[in-house]
Amino acid sequence: MRSLFVRLLTSSAVVAVCSITxxxxxxxxxxxGAIQREQGQTLASDARINNSLLGYxxxxxxxxxxxxxxxxxxxxxxxxxALTTENGTLIADxxxxxxxxxxxxxxxxxxxxxxxxxxxxxxxxxxxxxxxxPFLLSxxxxxxxxxxxxxxxxxxxxxxQAVQMTVSNTGRPLVTTLSQGGPQEPRPMPTAxxxxxxVCDATTFSTPTRTEKAALKQLNLLVSRCLKGKGxxxxxxxxxxxxxxxxxxxxxxxxxxxxxxxxxxxTARKEQLDPYVAxxxxxxxxxxxxxxxxxxxxxxxxxxxxxVLVLTVGVSVMAARRLVRPVNALTHAAQRMRDGDSxxxxxxxxTGEISELATAFNEMSEHLQRMEEQRKAMVSDxxxxxxxxxxxxxxxxxxxxxxxxxxxxALIASLVEExxxxxxxxxxxxxxxLADAGKLRLHVEPVHLGDLLDQVTTAHRxxxxxxxxxxxxVVTDDPSLTADPxxxxxxxxxxxxxxxRYTPRGGHITLGARQDGDQVVVEVTDTGIxxxxxxxxxxxxxxxxxxxxxxxxxxxxxxxxxIVRNLAEAHGGTATVASVPGVRTTxxxxxxx
Numbered sequence: 001m002r003s004l005f006v007r008l009l010t011s012s013a014v015v016a017v018c019s020i021t022x023x024x025x026x027x028x029x030x031x032x033g034a035i036q037r038e039q040g041q042t043l044a045s046d047a048r049i050n051n052s053l054l055g056y057x058x059x060x061x062x063x064x065x066x067x068x069x070x071x072x073x074x075x076x077x078x079x080x081x082a083l084t085t086e087n088g089t090l091i092a093d094x095x096x097x098x099x100x101x102x103x104x105x106x107x108x109x110x111x112x113x114x115x116x117x118x119x120x121x122x123x124x125x126x127x128x129x130x131x132x133x134p135f136l137l138s139x140x141x142x143x144x145x146x147x148x149x150x151x152x153x154x155x156x157x158x159x160x161q162a163v164q165m166t167v168s169n170t171g172r173p174l175v176t177t178l179s180q181g182g183p184q185e186p187r188p189m190p191t192a193x194x195x196x197x198x199v200c201d202a203t204t205f206s207t208p209t210r211t212e213k214a215a216l217k218q219l220n221l222l223v224s225r226c227l228k229g230k231g232x233x234x235x236x237x238x239x240x241x242x243x244x245x246x247x248x249x250x251x252x253x254x255x256x257x258x259x260x261x262x263x264x265x266x267t268a269r270k271e272q273l274d275p276y277v278a279x280x281x282x283x284x285x286x287x288x289x290x291x292x293x294x295x296x297x298x299x300x301x302x303x304x305x306x307x308v309l310v311l312t313v314g315v316s317v318m319a320a321r322r323l324v325r326p327v328n329a330l331t332h333a334a335q336r337m338r339d340g341d342s343x344x345x346x347x348x349x350x351t352g353e354i355s356e357l358a359t360a361f362n363e364m365s366e367h368l369q370r371m372e373e374q375r376k377a378m379v380s381d382x383x384x385x386x387x388x389x390x391x392x393x394x395x396x397x398x399x400x401x402x403x404x405x406x407x408x409x410a411l412i413a414s415l416v417e418e419x420x421x422x423x424x425x426x427x428x429x430x431x432x433x434l435a436d437a438g439k440l441r442l443h444v445e446p447v448h449l450g451d452l453l454d455q456v457t458t459a460h461r462x463x464x465x466x467x468x469x470x471x472x473x474v475v476t477d478d479p480s481l482t483a484d485p486x487x488x489x490x491x492x493x494x495x496x497x498x499x500x501r502y503t504p505r506g507g508h509i510t511l512g513a514r515q516d517g518d519q520v521v522v523e524v525t526d527t528g529i530x531x532x533x534x535x536x537x538x539x540x541x542x543x544x545x546x547x548x549x550x551x552x553x554x555x556x557x558x559x560x561x562x563i564v565r566n567l568a569e570a571h572g573g574t575a576t577v578a579s580v581p582g583v584r585t586t587x588x589x590x591x592x593x
Contacts, residue, residue, distance in 0.1 A: 011315045019308050045077045046285055050107050050118040053083070057278035058111040058130035066278075067092040080286030083109070091281055102284045110280035112270045125266040130169050133276035134215035137171035141209045148205035149173035155200035170212075173205060208239055215272070222268035223261075232261055241265065326354040330361060342369035388497055388560075389422040395462045405462070414458045421486055440570045442484040449513040449520070450475045456489055457511060460496045468505035471496075479515035481593050483571055488522075488591075491567040491575075494560040495524040495587045502585075503528035515593065519573070522589040530581035539577050540565040564589070 056069055063083060074081045074094035082093040082101055093099070107115045111128035123129065137145070149165055152175065156163045162178040208216065220236050235245040243261050329346045336344035344365055346358050396415055399405035453473045464471040481488075492511065499509045507527040514521050531539060540561050561575075564587075568575040573591035 011318075014315050015308075015312050019312075045079060046106060047118045049073050049077060049079065049081060049285060050109065050115065050283060053109045053281075053283065054111055054114065054119070054128050055130050057109055057281070058128045058132075060278050061276055063091045063278050063281060070094055080284075082284040082286075083281045084284070086280055086282065095286070102286050104284075105282045106285040107283045108280055109278075109283050111277045112273060113280070125269070127266070127269060127273070131273050131277050132170045133273040134218065135170045135212055137209060137211055141211065142171040145171075145205045145209070146173050149175060152200050152202050152205060159200065172212075175202075212239060219268055219272050222271050223264050226264035226267055227261065230260055232264075235261075237265055237268075241269065323354070326358065330358060333361065333365070337365060337368070342372055386422070388493060389418045392418050392459045392462075393422070399462055410458070414455060417455055417489075418459060421489060440566070442487060442570060444482050444484050447481045447483050447485050447488065449479055449481055449522070452485060452489060453492070453511045453513060453522075456492050456496060459493065460500065463500055464509065467500060467503075469500065469503055470508045472508070472510050474510055474512045476512070476514040479513055479520045479593065481520045481591060483591060487567050487570070491564045491589065492522060492524065494564050495589075498560055498587075499524055499526035499528060499585070502526070516590070518593055519590050520593045522591070523586055525584055525586045527584050530583060530585050531577065531579040532581055536577060536579065540575060561587075 052069070052073055053066070056066055057063075060066075066083065070081050070083065070092045071094050073079075080095050080099075080102070082095065083091040084101070085091060093101075107118050109115075111131040112126070114123075114126045114128050116126065146167075153163050153165055164176040164178055166174045166176065168174050216237065216239065223237055233245050235243055238244050243265060333344045333346040342365065345362050393415060396405060396411060400407045400411070405411060450473075453475060457471055457473050461471055496509065496511065503509060503526045509524070509526045512521075512523040512525065514523075565575040568589050568591065571591050573589060576588045576590070577585065578588070579585040
């Protein structure tokens, strides 16, 4: 009986027998009718909530102010409602902070792709009619058009023609002509029976406003771009979103005659409306606050609950005495790990499954500690190191594409070198994570520093010229060096990139190399803004930036110089800096020759 599995199994069996006997008759009293009624009410409630949120999304470009609406809906429907972005970020929640979301998504709230399961009567294009975007009329236009429509309706009434007025989602009055067969489809322009049109003037309220003309122009440009090169008939989209061919024959955007035109009209409408509606969001709807069904007599519930409680407490106390100590030890260790102590370990003086669990926990803790250290290093290096070679390649290729630079053999060779550097960085990302431990593998060979500095200069000359800077190379005595040329170019390139960022227009950046005894000295000197004395000890710290806001317009991620130091130390050398603010800054690499 020393096995935890056997003890738990025996205890659970005793409790389960009594629980089943005491609760069987309680389960029988539940009725399926009450469940069905609750399900029907739930579906109707879900549809109302979804429709209300669709209306909000149709008239707002984001979800920033939805919290009050969401809480009102939750109170009205006695439901828990939450909205998240498509990547899981919480937008708003009627429940208290920290409450887990329901297991499944109830619907996707997207006014440009309405969920037809909750909105059975949705249009075939699945665009919520309340999403009008740039077609929304101003208050002034609404008042003017309504006054003109009232005048037209009054005139029609005097001529014996019955009309009915409604207002569209854009705010435009819609006139429906009543006939013996019932009301016709509402239109932005009034139906034109000869007896009315000959007497009453509908031009005043039927002509598109300036707002609608601009929106229609934009929509037709998007449709034309979609249809370009597809051989479709020429035409345009009208105010009611129907396609009017060149022969003035209107086609519904969802009609069969030309599915290509229909598709382009729908696509163009969604593209036009996208900036005006809130992005798609996941809707979570929890269970109702009150349960339905027949009430079970309170004495029966109390008696059954008391019986189960007494038996459960008695059996559980005996088992818990042996389990609580090691479980508490594991709990405390897990809490320490949750609080960031990846060195948390646990010691359990027992045998069986608890001991095996403690051993597995300790192994997991050690593994997580190693993985976290590797992850931090990998993520920080990847984001910085892939950007520089890609920027160089893009800059030169765009310059060649625009005719600014010529793809001569020298430039092509430089671009190939950048590609090789990029490939090398990708292949060695895992090894870069070990740089701090001095385990980075280097592919050393004799290096001609003059050629290497020329390659770095060529790679960065485009950015320097664009920034109005002069980039020069000075090599003294052609020093010899055995090093990894790719890693060395990477380190020097980071220094040049740093100088380009902090040197104002008209400045100079000089790349130099010289022999100093049994060491080779590589220097990158700029006439930039410089570094204050109190900041010099922190320049090579990872993620350190003098500008604390870490604005991307004023500097990089703070990894470049830290990587320079790691690469220099991997070669057995050092990286230092000296600066006179406002005059010059010199970064120095000292490497054993």
